[in-house]
Amino acid sequence: MEFEEVFNCSLQFEDPTTSQLIEAIDGNYAATITLVVATILSIITFVVFMEGEVFVCRKIASRRKVQLSFIMGIYPVFSTTSLISLYVPRASLVARFSAQVYLSVSLLQFVMLITGYFKTRDNMRRLLKGSILPLGSPPLLIFASCCLPKIPITEGNLLQIVRIIKAAVLQVAVLKPILWFVATVLWTNGSYKPGKIGLHEPFIFFQIASLLSTLIALNGIIILFRLCKEPLKNFKITPKFFTVQLALVLTTTQSILIAILISANVITCRYPFSARMRGSYIDNLLTVVEMFFFNIMATIWYRRLEGNIDPEDQLRRRYYAQLSSTYKVDPAIQIAMGDETDVMTSLTTSETSSRTLDNNSNEGKIVLNGVELNGKGTNGYHQTKDLENGSTEI
Known part of the structure; x- marks a missing residue:
């Protein structure tokens, strides 16, 4: 039959079409149930993201709202692209390319979010002055932590350090999309074969370059996090950093580990899937499940006012909420119309x-x-x- 030829183990690097895939898994209840579960998880991830997006757009200030939206979108984007790869195997590389481009931009938005919590450069200098910058941070420089110096933060070197950290993250936002674009072009030419490891195969070199770029960006984010952890403790940046770090590490290293397992014959050909296709399916399924749980954690910490607005603004919102409950006046209208003084005067006059x-x-x-x-x-x-x-x- 046609689908038996398509999924022959000797054809390790040929992806079937969607119709061939559906024909092959017809009657395979395990594969069908797996696709249905992955679809449900991906839909739930997207719905939860949309609910959180509506909340953020209504409650958070404009610039911070955009940054939070980009970061929260990491998880539904990876979940959706992985689901597309499950149903359309031949679109796997294009889908992964799109997700990696989005992730690179979101990392830069995360750095801008952290620095934006300081509001002004003067405030950043005041809060970070006297802090110690640990150069020996994981993952790249952890083994050299005993040799590298710890730099004290001063008003003169603070902005330069922040620029270096932003440059470390910016390079991944530029380099990874270029790498994936070149890989897609080579794939259309038949030169790039995902999952095939060898000295003359471009896959391993692209993956190593992508991994190094990711580790450099991650190292810059970790340094920034360790530097800002204490001054920005009111903004709850620890769990926010944790969710972004997990998504960054797993989406980069997971495919490399699965490719190594395929080369070591740990993941073998099993009808109706070839070894490489089984590895790709395992990678995409794991990504859908991981993004489902990561999205829940991200929603808990990003979809909230506490930790995402300034403490002064939060106190003012609580004050107007109390006035609203007493006088049945919308606090958003009071703030928008600038009636704070009038409302307070009205309250005093009514009492006296x-x-x-x-x-x-x-x-x-x-x-x-x-x-x-x-x-x-x-x-x-x-x-x-x-x-x-x-x-x-x-």
């Missing part, structure tokens, strides 16, 4: 203009705007009426 009347005696007492009015019988009545009519005489 309270009236008390003693109904248990014949003597009436009225307190109006801090002025105590006393009267008996008709005199008290006329005093009250004069005030109501706007008269200044008592």
Whole structure:
């Protein structure tokens, strides 16, 4: 039959079309259930992301909103591209290329988010002045930590250090898309065979270059994180860094490890999949499952006001929320219209203009705007009426 020839173990580097794949797994309940579960997980990941995106767009300031949206989008993008690779095996390289380009841009957005938490350069200098920059940070320089010096942060070298860290992350945003673009061009020519390891195969060289670029960027992000961890503890950057780091490391190293397992015959040909296709399916399935859990963790820490807005802004929002619950006024409208002073004045006037009347005696007492009015019988009545009519005489 046709699909038996397509999935022959001797054809290690030929991907089937979608119709051939569906024909091959027809009756294979394990493969069908696996595809259905992967589809459900990917849909849930996308729905959770969209809900968090709506929350961020409504509650967070404009520039920070864009940065948070890029970072939160890492997980549904990888989940969706991996799902596409499961259904359309021949689009696997193009889908992975698109996901890696998005990841590279998101890493730069993450660095901009961390530095943006300081709000101004002067504030950054004030908070980081006197800190120690550990050059011996994982993953690249951890073994040289005993030899490398620790640089004290001063006002003169702070901006230069931040520029170097941004450059370390920027290189992955430029280099990895170029690498994947060249790999896609070679793949269309038949020269690039994903998963095939050999001295004359471009796959291993592209993967090593991509891994080194990723490790350099990761090293810069770790240095930035260790430098800003204490000054920015109110912004909860530790779990945010953890979710981004996991996504970066796993998406880069996982495919290399699976390729090594294929070369070592740990992952072998098993009908209806060749060894390379089984490895690709395992990689994409793991990515879908991993992104499902990573997206949940990212939603917990990115989809919230605490840790994503400035403490002063958070206190002000709580203040207006209390006013809103008392006077039924939308706090967003108060902030947008600049009615903070008017609302506070109204609150003070309402409290000082309270009236008390003693109904248990014949003597009436009225307190109006801090002025105590006393009267008996008709005199008290006329005093009250004069005030109501706007008269200044008592």
